[in-house]
Amino acid sequence: MNDYFLTRTLMALDRRKLLKQIGGAGTVVTLAGCASVQENSQDTEGNGGSDSDSDSDNGTNGSDENGGNESNESDSTESQGPSGTATVWYSLSDTEKPLREDIIQAFNDESHHSVEGSDISEMQDKTTSSIPAGQGPEIFQWAHDWVGDYYERDFVVDQSDQLSVNMDQFSEAAAGAVQYDDAVVGLPFSAETVTLIYNADIVDEAPETFADMEAAMEDHHNPENGQYGLAYPFDPYFVSGFAQAFGGYYFDPEEDPALGLEADETIQGLEFAVDNLTPYMPNDPSYEPQEAAFLEGNAAFAISGPWYLAGLNDNDINYEIMTFPEMDGGQFTPYTGIKIWYFSKAMEEDGADAAAGREFAEWFVTNEDHLLSRAENQGHIPVLADLVGSDELPGPVQVYSEAVDQGVPMPTDPRMNDVWAALEEPMVQVFNGSQSPEEALTGAAEEVRSNWE
Amino acid sequence: MSLLSGIVRKLSEDIKNILTVPAETARDITYTVEGIRSGKISPTEPLKTVGATAGALVLVLALLFPVYWILQAALSGSGASLYSADGISIFPDDPTLQAFVWVVGDLIIPGYSIAFDVPLTNVSLVFDTPEVTLLDASTYGVDRPSSFKHFLWNSITVAIPTVIISMCLIVPASYALSRRQFIFRRKILFLYVLLTQVGGGLGVALLIGLYAIYVQFGVNDSKLALSVYYAATAVPFNTWLLKTYMDGIPVSYEEAAVVDGAPPWRVVTEVIIPLSTAGLATVFIFTFLTGWTEFVVAQTLLGTDNYTLPVGLYSLVDEYSIPWARFSAFALTFAMPIMLVYLFAQRYIEGGLSFSGMEG
Amino acid sequence: MSTASRVVHRLEEVPFLESRDASLLFVLPGLFVFSTFMLFPVLYLIGVSFTNAAPSNLFAGEGVFSVMTFGEATFVGLQNYTDVLTDPEFWNSFGVTWLFVATSVALKICLSLGVALVVTNERVRGRRLMRSFIILPMGLPAIFTITVWRGIFSSAEFGLVNQVLGIFGAESVAWLSTRWPAFFAYNITEMWLAYPFMVIITVSALQDVPEELHEAATVDGAGLISRFFHVTLPSIKRPVLFASILTAAASFQQFLIPYVFNQGGPARANELIVVYGYREALSFSEYGRGAAVSLIAVVFIGAFMWINVKRGKLADGVSDE
Structure with a gap:
């Protein structure tokens, strides 16, 4: 340590003068331990703009380990237990990561607890292997559809007794999404769903009815020249908006029968999509090629979620967002997802680290400033009751907010996983025309039932 | 040491050869033109050469078209996609190196102060090294470069121990299998050949088992433990490979050394090892590649801080979309070292895989 | 390496280890x-x-x-084993897997031999440089290249292959959602992924073919093709055979291509065996059954390797004779 202070002091002196006094450096014999090498701090060198170096470090290291020291400095939080460090996992796109890191930094500065964030590339694999082995995080972020499954597998735990936020602070759908069997296994912070987007350079005005929309698609569709009417990933999640448009449903534990795949209304919905939408789409039903068509300005319409907007902005697409136009006898009713912080098994032992995780989650989901900044920068739709439908929200988010209202939350029942899995392949067959919607849905229903047994 | 200096000498020769290629070619062409003019060379000969070279070039370009396609995505900036309704284009409209700058990030060697305390006096000697800026990402509009360097460091610290550990396991074993007769020799050899390919693909349950053991011993998230695993998986194939190579070295060299009175260990260091350079180089590359490109196990065992390059690469992909420009630039930067190493180690590898020992 | 020699040295000094074992x-x-x-x-x-x-x-x-x-x-x-062995999907998967091994290995050998002959041909200038460029696919992570090939074979009108077909006036093909085109796409991708390894081995073998043999054959009036079949091929047969066996085992265990392309679809038609095991284990959450599938696969690939190693005498060495 002495060397360190000495060096620091000397650095303040005129170095040239010092060197002159000493003479040739080659002749100096040093004892072991007396030599020190120190990286010049950036501010003393005054090279502006190179602090991105430290940013990249933050990206991987999260926060420093000695979060505990901070309790002496800031006493902003009211309840002071021992300070803990929580590990939090998320899986974010490149555009979202910086903001997340900033928010974590803000929390660490403010609280006597600290959190360490990690971006995980395969959340399902990683949680499935780590949590049972006791290597999991305190909390992790994912959509709410794992709630039932993970709770039954003991991957997530009930925190209803420890929470200081109240469930009626959130929208009804969001509050419902984090609860399963009377347990509260997480906290919700944003919603997502899909709605209609149109290219304003191609389509003059927002279509009022589906017929208007179809006419506009018909006008623009010309695959020979690489122009398409609609870009729409044809998978079970995206198609749910139509399958449920005429009163049908995939799966609803409240209904009888719970499995609604074979209901006439569901079949009718899928038939509607096949008859009226697929003729105007590129030939590949998967996400990327579909979205690329609109992203390059080659499609009149797209159906997608808020995550899509950043790319559109990057590409300078003149787009408008709207709720889905009126359909004869039906309404576009997509599944909505709620993004939540899950309370992982690591919080079972109610120690300081668990408190840190809980406090971070509570702070994250109720901090209006951060929620608004995420709405503005990334199109996140807040689910905090005070912000739902608020005028402070940017335009696109308000539209998505309305679309969320029209949708239904995905079921949290673990049986839903079988429904998703069974629908995947038939959707492709339906898109190709090698199966009729009725055949596909009946086949899928049979598979689901056999897996449930 | 002589081995090392030999390698260095050959490397510098190679570099010189590559650098002088244009000059050589020019001289070649002049010579040929002269030859044709003076009637020494028949004019059809150079035509055949040109034709063959052009044909080969077309073949190589066709094979590498997917790579070119990736490169094009990497160069076309944030809007890049592998799916373009605009049709195939040979060059990107508006090429930019931004994605590569994003991958590489800042290349700044920070300034250091080096201080010496002069004994018995109160003075200290301080040097300042200048800060060297090779590449400042922010000047190219990249504010948050990727963690490539961090991942690179992890990959290197996984791949190098992998190579060292596996070499220690493989070299003695290959030598023994090639030169000695002992109990179970054929059985082990047979087992190794059998296992060269069976190891992988055992599926998810295997991964869970592996993970459970690692956690039990508290060595998950340890790069060294991962290296040991990679080295273990590399043992059968590479031992067998090196053994086959050593089979091709005539026994007479060793006999000569023994007759000269060399102790057994000197026979190994001065005859076997130098003569196996090509085989060793090949094994080196293969074991290095094991640690460099493996994804699934690394992804399962390592925490975010210790992510290796393939895991880092895949973490760029999110639920909905792939940022193709960055993804491609990252992958190409990642593959570059392998290509360079191969370029220089080519003659050894091609020698090392010739299986001359197999034609018995 | 010096560690190795020191070990050798020490071992030689220990008296009771003198025995050859x-x-x-x-x-x-x-x-x-x-x-x-x-x-x-x-x-x-x-x-x-x-x-x-x-x-x-x-x-x-x-x-x-x-x-x-x-x-x-x-x-x-044995419940899991009987379940698997009586599942028609398993036998379909089993058949498709062997078919894939056969077709992809044939393609790999043809392509690699062709490429290797070209890049070792004496008339070709810059062949060393070409050789180091064409192995580039080996350095890219498989998961990445396969994702790229997924894009190349997109069913969309603007998928790369479909665009090329379009240039020749052909209709676009729904590559990944029809059975045999998808199978074809797997083969092409597998061929591309494996050719660097095969080419390296073939090139190495080709360089070992004694020049005199060619010269003698040329003197005898043998043409290019006849020289290939009577001189080149016999000399490189064993290394190429060996590489083919290894790569056949790799094809047998191919997981990423079918999984990334279309999960072994359409309608499980092209489910290679590892994908089948993975689906049983993960999608249907039956680890026991998935494990049984994996082990059955291992038994088959083991048997395959065993037969080839025996027949190809790959475990033999010079010192045996």
Whole structure:
């Protein structure tokens, strides 16, 4: 340590003068331990703009380990237990990561607890292997559809007794999404769903009815020249908006029968999509090629979620967002997802680290400033009751907010996983025309039932 | 040491050869033109050469078209996609190196102060090294470069121990299998050949088992433990490979050394090892590649801080979309070292895989 | 390397290790490390295959030890094996897998031989540089290249292959959602992924073909093609055969291509065996059954390798003779 202070002091002196006094450096014999090498701090060198170096470090290291020291400095939080460090996992796109890191930094500065964030590339694999082995995080972020499954597998735990936020602070759908069997296994912070987007350079005005929309698609569709009417990933999640448009449903534990795949209304919905939408789409039903068509300005319409907007902005697409136009006898009713912080098994032992995780989650989901900044920068739709439908929200988010209202939350029942899995392949067959919607849905229903047994 | 200096000498020769290629070619062409003019060379000969070279070039370009396609995505900036309704284009409209700058990030060697305390006096000697800026990402509009360097460091610290550990396991074993007769020799050899390919693909349950053991011993998230695993998986194939190579070295060299009175260990260091350079180089590359490109196990065992390059690469992909420009630039930067190493180690590898020992 | 020699030195000094079996000690460390890492997981896998393990019961107990002792999963005997062996999907998958091995290996050999002959041809200038460029695919992570090939074979009108077809006036093909086109796409991709390894081996072998043989054949008036079949091919047969066996085993275990392309679709038609096992284990959450599939696959690939190693005499060496 002495060397360190000495060096620091000397650095303040005129170095040239010092060197002159000493003479040739080659002749100096040093004892072991007396030599020190120190990286010049950036501010003393005054090279502006190179602090991105430290940013990249933050990206991987999260926060420093000695979060505990901070309790002496800031006493902003009211309840002071021992300070803990929580590990939090998320899986974010490149555009979202910086903001997340900033928010974590803000929390660490403010609280006597600290959190360490990690971006995980395969959340399902990683949680499935780590949590049972006791290597999991305190909390992790994912959509709410794992709630039932993970709770039954003991991957997530009930925190209803420890929470200081109240469930009626959130929208009804969001509050419902984090609860399963009377347990509260997480906290919700944003919603997502899909709605209609149109290219304003191609389509003059927002279509009022589906017929208007179809006419506009018909006008623009010309695959020979690489122009398409609609870009729409044809998978079970995206198609749910139509399958449920005429009163049908995939799966609803409240209904009888719970499995609604074979209901006439569901079949009718899928038939509607096949008859009226697929003729105007590129030939590949998967996400990327579909979205690329609109992203390059080659499609009149797209159906997608808020995550899509950043790319559109990057590409300078003149787009408008709207709720889905009126359909004869039906309404576009997509599944909505709620993004939540899950309370992982690591919080079972109610120690300081668990408190840190809980406090971070509570702070994250109720901090209006951060929620608004995420709405503005990334199109996140807040689910905090005070912000739902608020005028402070940017335009696109308000539209998505309305679309969320029209949708239904995905079921949290673990049986839903079988429904998703069974629908995947038939959707492709339906898109190709090698199966009729009725055949596909009946086949899928049979598979689901056999897996449930 | 002589081995090392030999390698260095050959490397510098190679570099010189590559650098002088244009000059050589020019001289070649002049010579040929002269030859044709003076009637020494028949004019059809150079035509055949040109034709063959052009044909080969077309073949190589066709094979590498997917790579070119990736490169094009990497160069076309944030809007890049592998799916373009605009049709195939040979060059990107508006090429930019931004994605590569994003991958590489800042290349700044920070300034250091080096201080010496002069004994018995109160003075200290301080040097300042200048800060060297090779590449400042922010000047190219990249504010948050990727963690490539961090991942690179992890990959290197996984791949190098992998190579060292596996070499220690493989070299003695290959030598023994090639030169000695002992109990179970054929059985082990047979087992190794059998296992060269069976190891992988055992599926998810295997991964869970592996993970459970690692956690039990508290060595998950340890790069060294991962290296040991990679080295273990590399043992059968590479031992067998090196053994086959050593089979091709005539026994007479060793006999000569023994007759000269060399102790057994000197026979190994001065005859076997130098003569196996090509085989060793090949094994080196293969074991290095094991640690460099493996994804699934690394992804399962390592925490975010210790992510290796393939895991880092895949973490760029999110639920909905792939940022193709960055993804491609990252992958190409990642593959570059392998290509360079191969370029220089080519003659050894091609020698090392010739299986001359197999034609018995 | 010096470590190795020191070990040799020490061993020579120990008196009772004079017997020739002492050489086994050189092999044991590698064998030991390999077995530790592969044997336990395999034993674990065998254990799981006799239980009804699923995420809900395998992770039900406390801590890691519980997972290692199969949690609360119960022993079901050979149930998983009989289930798998009576599942028609399994036999379809089994057949498709062997077909894939046959077609992809044939394609790989043809392409690699062709490429290797071209880039070693004396008329071709810059062939060394070409050789180092064409192995580039080996350095790219498989998961990345396969994602790229997925894009190349997009069914969309603007997928790369479809655009090329369009240039020749052909209709676009729904590559990944029709059975045989998807199978074809797997083959092309597998061929591209494997050619660098095969080319390296073939090139190495070609360079070992004695020049005199060619010269003698040329003097005898043999043409290019006849020289290829009578001189080149016999000399490189064994290395190429060896590479083919290795690459056949790789094809047999191909997982990423079918999985990334279309999950072995359409409608499970092209489910290669590892994908089948993976689907049983993960999508249907039946680890026990998935493990049984993996082990059946291992038995088959093991048998395949065994026959080839025996017949190709790959375990033999010069010193045996």
